[in-house]
Amino acid sequence: MFIKENMKKKVMVGLSGGVDSAVAASLLKDQGYEVVGVTMCLGVAPSPGGKTKCCGPEEIEDARRVCRTIGIRHYILDFARELEEEIIGPFVRDYRLGITPNPCVACNAQIKFGALLEKALAMGFDFLATGHYAGIVETDSGLALAKAWDKRKDQTYFLYAIPQKALPNVLFPLSDLTKEEVRKIAADKNLPVSNKPESQDICFIPADGISSFMKGRSNHEPGHIVDINGNTIGRHRGIASYTIGQRTGLGISSPMPLYVISIDAEKNRIIAGERKYLLAVGLVADTLNMFTEIPAEKVSGKIRYGHRPAACSAEITGGYLHVSFEKPQEAITPGQSIVLYDGEKLIGGGIIRFATRRVEELPGPHQEKSIISN
């Protein structure tokens, strides 16, 4: 009664235990696909203090109940080793270098749409689907990601690094739905997770925070917080507790709020200053993943999840992506990703290595080097 073609197509749906993936699975079932739910076991032990936010036992149980309600089979696949080696290892390493990684970007590229997709294909599935809010469109250079219909929920920022060759085998059933519609579908279908709260933090970081997570894995030495002239104005609890642009947690009172301007891993210190010092006009990124050519005219660039894309121009030279913004942007942070969009279409992106500033924007008399290179 539905699309006959789909009857034969097998889809593996990644189920996190949340509403979105549950609805995705349900929709695919309705569309006539042969659907199997899969939850990744990432080997993340619940911390003594709090529970793990996803990938934990409760989440697996929720996913199982969803599958029972929809009437599909549910598997659990173990990716603990991959997570540890490909995501957590680099994550810890980045923090030691004083940069702020985005493990979700890496996880999507290497685990979900890397190892998991590979496994799905090997098991005879035609597609891997997830509950991401993202679209896939046809372009002159092949399939590319595109923003979801619900701009508020669009998650393409986290997905830009997935390989283009994966796209023919990927489905995003929620691409044209709003969050409200998804909630409603979940409620109409009596999915057991329809009222589950939003928001998940980094899945392998336990509830008691990143500082305690890093404690066992990295040198977590306290050090000085200095102003842009190098004067000590406070102490920090270890570089891994800070990111550029951060205001909370410095514990320093001053006439104006202070922000983390730069992180100097070599000297184990944090440079803090007023908000205006967060501005930079451009950036250089590497580890690129491009779907299409960069148009000559203006595009928009997103510096950070939650950042409003800003008008910029971009070009790739020598393997590096150079981006310059029309207006200076705040808190361009090494380790975070720059993602370029041409309207709705995702052009590609990369990992920010450093921000570039005009000479007259340099804050202190002798901090140029550390601030530029951060």
Add this chain to the structure above:
RNA sequence: AGGGGGUUCGUUCAACGGCAGGACGCUGGCCUUUGAAGCCAUGAAUGUAGGUUCGAUUCCUACACCCCCUG
């Protein structure tokens, strides 16, 4: 040791003798598949002992502590 200035939330700065207020920090909430940012909100102080006054953070006295100048 002598002279001068000062002491108010955690920090910093206000308050004609009339309910002690702001900023920053801290804490909580909203937002959010990266600890950002932003927005909203709560809490929190007159150094000690006397005096004048209807009423003292404010005026007076003593003490304690801090800062500056001078041997």
